[in-house]
Amino acid sequence: MAKILIPLLGDDIAPRFDLAQEVLIIVTTTEGEIIEERPIVLSTASAEGLCNLILIEKVDTVVCCGIEQEYYEYLTWKKVKVIDSVIGPCERIVFEAARDNLQSEDVLLERG
Amino acid sequence: MSIESANYLIRGLMDSSIELHQILDEVPIGIAAFDLDRKMVLLNRKLEALTGFSNEEAQSLQCRYVLRSALCHRGCLIKQLLERNGPIDTESDLINKNREKIPVRITAAPLNDINGSIVGFIEFVEDLRPLRDCLHEDGPFFFQSKLIGKSHEMQRIFRILPVIAQTDSSVLITGETGTGKDFIAEAIHQSSNRAKGPFIKVNCGALPENLLESELFGHEKGAFTGAVEQKPGRFRLANMGTLYLTEIGDLPLNLQVKLLSFLDDRVLHPLGSTKGVHVDVRVIAATHRNLEQMARDGLFRQDLLFRLNVIRLHLPPLGKRGEDIKMLMEHFLQIFNPRFKKKIAGFTDEAKHVLIGYPYPGNVRELRNILEYAVNFCDGSKIQEKHLPEYILEYDSSMIGLDPVSTAEPSRIQTDSVVQRNQLSWIDTERQMILDAIIKARGRRSQAAKMLGMGRSTLWRKMKKYGVIPQN
Numbered sequence: 124m125a126k127i128l129i130p131l132l133g134d135d136i137a138p139r140f141d142l143a144q145e146v147l148i149i150v151t152t153t154e155g156e157i158i159e160e161r162p163i164v165l166s167t168a169s170a171e172g173l174c175n176l177i178l179i180e181k182v183d184t185v186v187c188c189g190i191e192q193e194y195y196e197y198l199t200w201k202k203v204k205v206i207d208s209v210i211g212p213c214e215r216i217v218f219e220a221a222r223d224n225l226q227s228e229d230v231l232l233e234r235g
Numbered sequence: 236m237s238i239e240s241a242n243y244l245i246r247g248l249m250d251s252s253i254e255l256h257q258i259l260d261e262v263p264i265g266i267a268a269f270d271l272d273r274k275m276v277l278l279n280r281k282l283e284a285l286t287g288f289s290n291e292e293a294q295s296l297q298c299r300y301v302l303r304s305a306l307c308h309r310g311c312l313i314k315q316l317l318e319r320n321g322p323i324d325t326e327s328d329l330i331n332k333n334r335e336k337i338p339v340r341i342t343a344a345p346l347n348d349i350n351g352s353i354v355g356f357i358e359f360v361e362d363l364r365p366l367r368d369c370l371h372e373d374g375p376f377f378f379q380s381k382l383i384g385k386s387h388e389m390q391r392i393f394r395i396l397p398v399i400a401q402t403d404s405s406v407l408i409t410g411e412t413g414t415g416k417d418f419i420a421e422a423i424h425q426s427s428n429r430a431k432g433p434f435i436k437v438n439c440g441a442l443p444e445n446l447l448e449s450e451l452f453g454h455e456k457g458a459f460t461g462a463v464e465q466k467p468g469r470f471r472l473a474n475m476g477t478l479y480l481t482e483i484g485d486l487p488l489n490l491q492v493k494l495l496s497f498l499d500d501r502v503l504h505p506l507g508s509t510k511g512v513h514v515d516v517r518v519i520a521a522t523h524r525n526l527e528q529m530a531r532d533g534l535f536r537q538d539l540l541f542r543l544n545v546i547r548l549h550l551p552p553l554g555k556r557g558e559d560i561k562m563l564m565e566h567f568l569q570i571f572n573p574r575f576k577k578k579i580a581g582f583t584d585e586a587k588h589v590l591i592g593y594p595y596p597g598n599v600r601e602l603r604n605i606l607e608y609a610v611n612f613c614d615g616s617k618i619q620e621k622h623l624p625e626y627i628l629e630y631d632s633s634m635i636g637l638d639p640v641s642t643a644e645p646s647r648i649q650t651d652s653v654v655q656r657n658q659l660s661w662i663d664t665e666r667q668m669i670l671d672a673i674i675k676a677r678g679r680r681s682q683a684a685k686m687l688g689m690g691r692s693t694l695w696r697k698m699k700k701y702g703v704i705p706q707n
Contacts, residue, residue, distance in 0.1 A: 132299075132307075132308065137308070138299045138300055138302075138304075138306070138307045139303055139308055139330055140330075141306035141330075142305060142309070143630065144308075169334035185666075189329075189330035189331070189334075189503060190330065190334055191302035191330055191335075191336050192335065195334055208332055209336070210296065210300045228332070228554055229544065230296070232295075232296070
């Protein structure tokens, strides 16, 4: 089982971790099957608030785009895996994250 | 001239084609161009360094994933651009691939084709870190290295200035002449989001009424005899920036109505024009006059006073700034030493006593002029009493029995001559200062002008105005 959090802006990943007002938490099995998908709307956008939520929810992996070094280090120090600079629509990211196919700087978009 | 999209070539500018990228890479600020879907078309070298994306990596990506600016979440600049149909300039921050948060100023503008249709957008991204570092070096007693003071009054002003700068409201700066109203106005502009825009200063008392209207609001070609060309006016020149109206108390009543109308709807009506022009300008006004009293006397429109008085900033006279006098004395000494190639280490106790005890009706400007005079005439390592202008030696602070610096509130007990002097208006004081300077300079106007800190032509104009020389 793995719990993954993705900050959102509309149907896409949020460009900024600290300014996301909505997140999606997914729970996956070791085989990559999604057994829970839960969106959470935050009252205010805040990097501290989001870090707090990640720890309370016992999230294993955060998939985000832009994140400040300070919060990146804090989360990794708290044993949360952070895959940052990921770009793409939420659906694709969820699909790839569930299969543990993501790495930092991945761009999941059809270019052109 | 044409730009070929495939190779980004500019043709027609020079004899042979030039690569657009080569030009943009030499520009020291970040530049990005997007298509109508806000997808990246090109990124210059500076923006590559700022964002961590190479131009190839950024191709076809949505701009928000490359710039990652706070604006991408709080209100897309391109959306605003389409609504306003004009360039936008704002401060924000971005988080780059290296996880650095960088304060930036972003200016966005539409790219139009030859028919005027929008075909894309361009953004200029300026790294504000060097500017922020520079501001922090000022220390607590300085603001933008120009305003100096550690008195309670000045510290309070330094604290509220950044807050005032961040608003876009009109500001009314009041204070005696020579207290630094111009510096404050410029400091507000420099610390505001409009800092990249122009700062236009207009002295409402310096121009005749009929010229002032066209100077401020502009005119159309043929609006009046002699209007051979269209003139934009200072308001339009200050578009996207700040218009500083100094001596607002001297603004004629009919122009006060026009200014009031502009402050209401931000639309200008140039002389002779049937169409209004929308202008985005922040207005800062300043005066040494008592506008409330003028409004009661019917000399200043009360409704305009209310409009301008959104944020009121009153600058204390130097006499109420306690220890600042000592600090300013040292500061001006440091400025004038290299200028006049002197190596003056400081002041004798007697000179210090005279300088600290003097009431400074002309405030900081007068202190500056006194020190310029003293540094000029000092030939030793310390400024002595004899190096100071004679008129300040006539004032003897020992007669007061109190040293203004040692008291929280400067003494109001003054010698007869000083009381008399303070009761005179600034006009009389300035006239007296000019006369004193001319006497001290033995009639040499250039030297007198230097002592007064003004140009020779300004001195000549003022002498003529005050009747020191015949009008004709």
